[in-house]
Amino acid sequence: MSAKAEILARVRAAVTDLTAPLGARGETPWVDQAAASPAETIELFVENVIDYKAQVVRVGPDGVGGAIRDALTAYGASSVVVPSGLDPAWVSALGDGVRIVADEGLGSLDLDAIDSVITASAVSIATTGTIVLDHGPDQGRRALSLVPDVHVCVVHASQVVHDVPEAVFRLHPQEGMPRPLTWISGPSATSDIELDRVEGVHGPRTLHVILIEA
Amino acid sequence: MTAEPLTEPTAGPLQATSPTFVGMPKFPYAARTALGNTQQRRNLAHATGVIRAKRAKVVAEIDRWEELRQAGADAKDELLGHMAAYLEQLETNLTKGGATVHWARDAAEANRIVVDLVKGTGATEVVKVKSMATQEIELNEALEAEGINAWETDLAELIVQFGHDRPSHILVPAIHRNRSEIREIFRKEMGLVGRPAPDDLTDEPKRLAEAARLHLREKFMRATVAISGANFAVAETGSLVVVESEGNGRMCLTLPDTLISVVGIEKVLPTWQDLGTFMQLLPRSSTGERMNPYTSIWSGVHEGDGPQNVHVVLIDNGRTHVLADPVGREALRCIRCSACLNTCPVYERTGGHAYGSVYPGPIGAILNPQLRGTASDVDKSLPFASTLCGACFEACPMRIDIPKLLVHLRAKVVDAKGRNTVEGRAMAAGAWAFGDAKRLARLQKASTLGGKILGNRQLPALPGAIGQWLSIRDIPELPAQTFRQWWADRERKGGAS
Numbered sequence: 001m002s003a004k005a006e007i008l009a010r011v012r013a014a015v016t017d018l019t020a021p022l023g024a025r026g027e028t029p030w031v032d033q034a035a036a037s038p039a040e041t042i043e044l045f046v047e048n049v050i051d052y053k054a055q056v057v058r059v060g061p062d063g064v065g066g067a068i069r070d071a072l073t074a075y076g077a078s079s080v081v082v083p084s085g086l087d088p089a090w091v092s093a094l095g096d097g098v099r100i101v102a103d104e105g106l107g108s109l110d111l112d113a114i115d116s117v118i119t120a121s122a123v124s125i126a127t128t129g130t131i132v133l134d135h136g137p138d139q140g141r142r143a144l145s146l147v148p149d150v151h152v153c154v155v156h157a158s159q160v161v162h163d164v165p166e167a168v169f170r171l172h173p174q175e176g177m178p179r180p181l182t183w184i185s186g187p188s189a190t191s192d193i194e195l196d197r198v199e200g201v202h203g204p205r206t207l208h209v210i211l212i213e214a
Numbered sequence: 215m216t217a218e219p220l221t222e223p224t225a226g227p228l229q230a231t232s233p234t235f236v237g238m239p240k241f242p243y244a245a246r247t248a249l250g251n252t253q254q255r256r257n258l259a260h261a262t263g264v265i266r267a268k269r270a271k272v273v274a275e276i277d278r279w280e281e282l283r284q285a286g287a288d289a290k291d292e293l294l295g296h297m298a299a300y301l302e303q304l305e306t307n308l309t310k311g312g313a314t315v316h317w318a319r320d321a322a323e324a325n326r327i328v329v330d331l332v333k334g335t336g337a338t339e340v341v342k343v344k345s346m347a348t349q350e351i352e353l354n355e356a357l358e359a360e361g362i363n364a365w366e367t368d369l370a371e372l373i374v375q376f377g378h379d380r381p382s383h384i385l386v387p388a389i390h391r392n393r394s395e396i397r398e399i400f401r402k403e404m405g406l407v408g409r410p411a412p413d414d415l416t417d418e419p420k421r422l423a424e425a426a427r428l429h430l431r432e433k434f435m436r437a438t439v440a441i442s443g444a445n446f447a448v449a450e451t452g453s454l455v456v457v458e459s460e461g462n463g464r465m466c467l468t469l470p471d472t473l474i475s476v477v478g479i480e481k482v483l484p485t486w487q488d489l490g491t492f493m494q495l496l497p498r499s500s501t502g503e504r505m506n507p508y509t510s511i512w513s514g515v516h517e518g519d520g521p522q523n524v525h526v527v528l529i530d531n532g533r534t535h536v537l538a539d540p541v542g543r544e545a546l547r548c549i550r551c552s553a554c555l556n557t558c559p560v561y562e563r564t565g566g567h568a569y570g571s572v573y574p575g576p577i578g579a580i581l582n583p584q585l586r587g588t589a590s591d592v593d594k595s596l597p598f599a600s601t602l603c604g605a606c607f608e609a610c611p612m613r614i615d616i617p618k619l620l621v622h623l624r625a626k627v628v629d630a631k632g633r634n635t636v637e638g639r640a641m642a643a644g645a646w647a648f649g650d651a652k653r654l655a656r657l658q659k660a661s662t663l664g665g666k667i668l669g670n671r672q673l674p675a676l677p678g679a680i681g682q683w684l685s686i687r688d689i690p691e692l693p694a695q696t697f698r699q700w701w702a703d704r705e706r707k708g709g710a711s
């Protein structure tokens with residue numbers, strides 16, 4: 001008997017005392033916290049992101065380019081990698097001092113030599129201060145937002161949901177072309193040494209969030 | 215579904231006991247050694263106290279926490295009742311996504327599969343994301359036996375690997391080491407296998423983390439094969455989920471060409487939407503954060519993004535043995551959050567090593583004897599490594615009734631020895647008392663249970679029983695306070711004793 005057949009046979013033999021039919025629990029439960037108002041959801045999101053020691057800058061729809069320029073200047077980044085589908089207006093304000101690199105078959109070592117990355121995002125969660133990337137064209141493949149040390153991430157207020165179940169619902173993989181997901185809550189961190197929290201281990205050590213509000 | 219006539223469940227085979235653990239002394243003796251190690255006790259008491267407080271704070275933020283726990287338990291019960299159907303669905307969807315699924319009856323088979331896959335790529339080293347399943351099957355040892363270096367990349371696991379010892383806590387495996395020990399370990403070991411620690415390395419956690427970052431970065435950049443576990447595997451969509459903090463997981467899951475994930479068959483979630491429940495329960499229960507810094511989710515191969523050669527190894531290794539026990543099977547709901555460890559007075563004092571397994575603490579005390587049986591001394595004594603104070607059940611996000619399972623397993627150990635012995639009679643009385651919390655509290659108040667029923671003279675005959683456990687604690691044999699009263703007091707006062 002193949003390992004698969006044997007394991008499945010064992011599994012079936014182990015539960016012959018149970019009678020509930022498949023799916024007896026019904027719809028998957030959805031337990032979340034209610035949002036008081038859309039405005040409060042946004043405030044909570046900002047509060048929680050800051051709590052993780054990430055930076056948050058709030059701008060109007062026309063302010064993204066300037067905010068990105070200011071951020072890269074503040075971190076002293078002289079190079080930035082951009083995903084192919086990024087809104088060109090976002091990098092239009094960058095001066096000559098910053099080398100803009102398109103993601104054309106860059107290897108890990110190439111990426112390691114680039115200071116920063118700019119991405120959009122898919123969904124964000126207020127109760128947890130989480131930003132989710134689904135690595136679409138305006139976010140790029142996963143390595144892009146992983147290897148450079150500064151991640152500038154643009155979040156649109158309309159993408160912020162109140163709680164985790166709603167985010168999960170919005171992110172349901174599409175039949176035929178599921179996307180990989182990266183959930184980001186603050187910069188990387190470790191508490192492995194005497195439980196002393198150190199921000200910044202392997203992922204980007206700086207997370208800079210630009211929130212667009214209408 | 216047609217109603218089939220009910221029959222007694224049949225158990226799958228037990229997990230083969232690793233030679234590493236065969237020589238383990240039984241719990242009371244290992245615990246006695248651990249109790250003598252004051253450094254470890256201090257570190258552990260500090261760690262469990264801090265995490266316990268953080269957890270309490272973020273759990274209190276959710277007013278529907280009890281509903282979440284119930285939803286989590288229900289999702290896992292749905293899985294356990296129909297595991298064959300969900301495993302097949304998972305395999306179908308993983309395969310559709312471009313992954314290759316392998317099945318392993320036991321540790322040896324799983325190791326063989328992984329070793330062959332790695333060899334097939336020609337790689338002589340792999341990078342690893344912290345995974346309890348691969349520790350359980352002792353994959354690193356199997357790889358090394360074939361000349362393949364397995365690099366742990368989680369900071370704590372790296373410390374454990376460089377220190378040539380074993381993890382002591384699920385969540386913070388190197389918590390038994392302090393900063394100056396870690397500095398020494400890094401200075402001695404890093405240079406032997408790659409980029410050495412900087413000459414001016416201090417024992418500041420920030421500097422130590424930086425040294426690990428630089429050392430491991432070299433490995434991430436050149437590795438072609440990564441090995442991971444998974445916190446969840448979603449049957450409905452064929453998606454694997456890894457929850458982490460440092461970004462080493464993202465590195466391993468993204469940069470190499472080949473990714474092999476070893477996943478216990480109980481890690482499955484029936485639906486995608488179940489993540490809405492579990493991604494609230496796990497981070498808050500585990501690190502006491504609203505959300506962990508990074509979670510990666512992938513569904514097979516994603517074209518032009520990440521590993522293009524993706525494998526998933528589904529392992530039984532004793533799990534179907536646990537599944538067949540109508541009382542014990544709820545232990546398979548466990549999501550390895552470690553909340554029960556942090557709340558356990560016994561664990562806080564003895565440390566993880568005393569449990570003789572990768573699964574320590576209350577969950578280890580119920581899981582190990584079920585996965586491995588109770589032939590060995592350590593497994594026989596584990597169900598007794600508890601005061602049945604009930605704190606673990608309160609903390610468990612999966613509502614696993616650990617005290618009930620401990621009593622159930624104690625009875626099994628005694629049954630194996632025969633009921634008509636001192637232990638047998640004591641256990642029958644014990645099961646009666648433990649079956650009802652009020653009854654137990656009353657009895658304990660009158661005296662400690664062990665003392666009352668057995669009298670001190672018979673205590674050593676009981677395998678690791680309460681009395682014997684009490685005798686290795688550094689307090690008088692029969693305390694003025696019962697354990698429950700003491701623990702309740704201590705929680706009220708807040709913090710470690």
Ligand code: SF4
Pocket residue numbers: 499547548549550551552553554555576577606609610611612613614
């Ligand atoms: S038994 Fe419960 S509390 Fe303990 S590790 Fe498992 S899920 Fe967490």
